[in-house]
Amino acid sequence: MRTDSDARDSVWRSPSAIIGGVIVALMAVLAVVGPLIWGATAERVDAAAILQGSSAAHPLGTDNLGRDLLARVLVAGRYSLSLALVATLIGAALGILLGALPSVLPRRAARFVTGAVHALVAFPGLLLAMFTAVVAGLGARGAVLGIGVAIAPGFARLTQTLAASVAGSDYVAAARMLGVPRRRVLTRHILPNIAEPLILNLAQSLGGALLGLAGMSFLGLGVQPPDFDWGRLLFDGFARIYVDPEVALGPAAAVALAGIGFNLLGDTLARAAARSSAGRHQTDRPGPPPAEDEPDQDAVLEVRDLTVSFPGGSTPVRGLSLTLAPGEIVGLVGESGSGKSLTAAAIGGLVPYPGAVTYARLRLAGADVADLTDKELGTALAMVFQDPMASLNPALRVGGQLAEVAVVHQGASRADARRRAVDRLGHVRLPDPERHAGQHPHELSGGMRQRAVIAMGLMGTPRVVIADEPTTALDVTVQRQILRLLREVVTETGAALLFISHDIAVVGELCDRVVVMYAGRVVEELPADRLAAGAAHPYTRALIASLPDLDTDRSRPLAGIPGTQPAPARVGPGCAFAPRCVLATARCHGERPELVVHGPRQRVACWEVTP
Numbered sequence: 040m041r042t043d044s045d046a047r048d049s050v051w052r053s054p055s056a057i058i059g060g061v062i063v064a065l066m067a068v069l070a071v072v073g074p075l076i077w078g079a080t081a082e083r084v085d086a087a088a089i090l091q092g093s094s095a096a097h098p099l100g101t102d103n104l105g106r107d108l109l110a111r112v113l114v115a116g117r118y119s120l121s122l123a124l125v126a127t128l129i130g131a132a133l134g135i136l137l138g139a140l141p142s143v144l145p146r147r148a149a150r151f152v153t154g155a156v157h158a159l160v161a162f163p164g165l166l167l168a169m170f171t172a173v174v175a176g177l178g179a180r181g182a183v184l185g186i187g188v189a190i191a192p193g194f195a196r197l198t199q200t201l202a203a204s205v206a207g208s209d210y211v212a213a214a215r216m217l218g219v220p221r222r223r224v225l226t227r228h229i230l231p232n233i234a235e236p237l238i239l240n241l242a243q244s245l246g247g248a249l250l251g252l253a254g255m256s257f258l259g260l261g262v263q264p265p266d267f268d269w270g271r272l273l274f275d276g277f278a279r280i281y282v283d284p285e286v287a288l289g290p291a292a293a294v295a296l297a298g299i300g301f302n303l304l305g306d307t308l309a310r311a312a313a314r315s316s317a318g319r320h321q322t323d324r325p326g327p328p329p330a331e332d333e334p335d336q337d338a339v340l341e342v343r344d345l346t347v348s349f350p351g352g353s354t355p356v357r358g359l360s361l362t363l364a365p366g367e368i369v370g371l372v373g374e375s376g377s378g379k380s381l382t383a384a385a386i387g388g389l390v391p392y393p394g395a396v397t398y399a400r401l402r403l404a405g406a407d408v409a410d411l412t413d414k415e416l417g418t419a420l421a422m423v424f425q426d427p428m429a430s431l432n433p434a435l436r437v438g439g440q441l442a443e444v445a446v447v448h449q450g451a452s453r454a455d456a457r458r459r460a461v462d463r464l465g466h467v468r469l470p471d472p473e474r475h476a477g478q479h480p481h482e483l484s485g486g487m488r489q490r491a492v493i494a495m496g497l498m499g500t501p502r503v504v505i506a507d508e509p510t511t512a513l514d515v516t517v518q519r520q521i522l523r524l525l526r527e528v529v530t531e532t533g534a535a536l537l538f539i540s541h542d543i544a545v546v547g548e549l550c551d552r553v554v555v556m557y558a559g560r561v562v563e564e565l566p567a568d569r570l571a572a573g574a575a576h577p578y579t580r581a582l583i584a585s586l587p588d589l590d591t592d593r594s595r596p597l598a599g600i601p602g603t604q605p606a607p608a609r610v611g612p613g614c615a616f617a618p619r620c621v622l623a624t625a626r627c628h629g630e631r632p633e634l635v636v637h638g639p640r641q642r643v644a645c646w647e648v649t650p
């Protein structure tokens with residue numbers, strides 16, 4: 040069996056790792072011994088050998104004082120590498136500070152800092168470096184500061200994203216609820232847990248800093264004579280490039296080699312760390328029942344401990360687990376903002392930046408989603424969204440868009456792809472599919488467009504269809520037709536359907552099983568036919584009670600659930616529904632109940648209704 044340590048070892052044995060390691064080791068040796076061995080030669084002025092080209096005595100030629108350029112390239116290694124290291128450290132310190140600030144600042148200030156980081160990331164790095172260098176003064180100090188400032192936004196963005204993923208964990212929520220000051224939460228709970236990827240980024244940034252500094256010296260903004268680094272030597276050599284190209288070749292090769300070495304090594308470190316943290320993520324979890332440790336072989340979609348978080352401590356999905364069997368229709372229901380759409384987006388790899396997604400397991404059709412190529416994922420998973428217009432390009436004909444799926448994912452020829460597109464449009468009962476395939480989306484009605492989007496999902500061989508509020512934008516009769524179509528698709532293809540809706544009545548009618556979400560967590564799951572009589576969680580019961588029926592007095596407002604769902608950044612350590620729950624006790628406010636078995640195929644997370 041292949042283990043995590045095997046996987047990590049194989050990363051280190053890859054050609055890129057070996058090449059990167061050897062180059063960086065050579066650079067380190069050069070930085071230490073270079074000036075000691077070749078220092079005197081590099082400074083020796085020889086009036087008889089001024090501006091020479093390549094020769095046996097001077098393989099890279101000489102400069103305007105007759106100094107040997109090979110020796111100067113070898114000696115310049117220490118200065119170039121030291122400057123790059125200092126610039127990287129400055130960039131990292133500034134970036135981490137900027138990236139961590141939103142975790143400690145009040146909400147409005149945090150939003151301002153996050154916006155500023157986004158703006159800086161979008162700003163061209165070289166311009167930022169040149170601007171800073173000019174303001175700070177020409178020379179090595181200005182160049183180092185400039186490159187440090189140019190590197191900082193990347194670090195800041197990484198820190199924000201990483202901090203957001205940790206900020207959603209229970210221990211951070213618990214610390215916040217216990218009144219631990221934000222600064223202490225940051226230094227004790229957040230920064231230590233994101234240190235590793237930041238250090239890895241440091242290694243990768245070193246290569247970039249080296250190239251950046253060489254560029255600054257080359258532009259005349261960096262190291263000034265009599266000091267010299269590789270960039271300065273390149274600058275001097277470039278003036279003679281048409282006469283003696285080899286004089287520019289030496290420093291250029293040194294810069295390129297060092298840059299490649301650091302990038303390859305940083306990349307290897309990152310890959311090795313990713314493998315070790317993936318393994319750790321799965322094995323460090325506190326004692327799940329043994330049955331949950333193994334992938335569920337009967338499931339076509341298995342999600343375990345899914346968390347989605349955003350910078351600023353917002354965690355809209357918190358440790359969600361979900362399993363779909365082939366051919367099963369599962370309804371994911373909950374109030375607006377409970378995290379349903381983000382759950383769907385996370386499964387499809389569509390969470391927008393800067394959202395961070397973590398999970399202990401995410402398997403689709405028997406394979407880890409992380410191992411699937413985009414093509415495989417696109418073929419096995421079909422997504423249908425609320426607004427069909429958002430899924431269809433208004434500038435293209437419907438048939439052409441569907442055909443593109445077959446061309447890109449299945450390598451079909453244009454003619455075959457188009458035939459299949461028309462066939463799929465007919466399959467979803469679109470009248471006159473040949474004609475509609477040639478039309479633009481705006482020429483179709485809302486219901487037709489939604490059928491076209493479902494047909495697009497069927498261009499592959501989906502094992503799972505995720506439909507996120509697919510009927511909300513449609514009128515009632517068309518809603519019914521689309522729901523019937525989705526059921527037919529499941530019956531005919533054997534795919535599983537995850538149907539997302541805030542309408543528990545529709546979910547109860549269409550689905551086999553219902554999963555109820557509240558504030559990012561599953562609070563109850565049960566067979567749909569037990570919804571009316573068997574729902575146990577006070578939130579599920581309140582959702583059902585708020586539905587009108589034939590006996591409802593239409594002259595009075597519908598019963599709602601008093602209070603509001605907490606914002607994703609304000610969920611405490613207890614049951615999130617407790618502030619709105621009529622059964623809540625002190626325990627509910629302080630301690631979160633886990634999902635426990637409540638009846639046949641039913642699990643509930645509630646202290647008060649657990650048998």
Ligand SMILES: Nc1ncnc2c1ncn2[C@@H]1O[C@H](COP(=O)(O)OP(=O)(O)OP(=O)(O)O)[C@@H](O)[C@H]1O
Nearest residue numbers: 349355374375376377378379380381382391541607
């Ligand atoms: N890109 C984002 N950045 C920050 N927060 C987000 C982002 N997308 C969603 N959220 C927050 O996540 C929470 C859950 O959103 P989600 O869209 O998953 O809810 P939902 O249950 O699908 O609601 P609805 O039924 O209204 O679509 C919301 O509070 C929302 O504000």
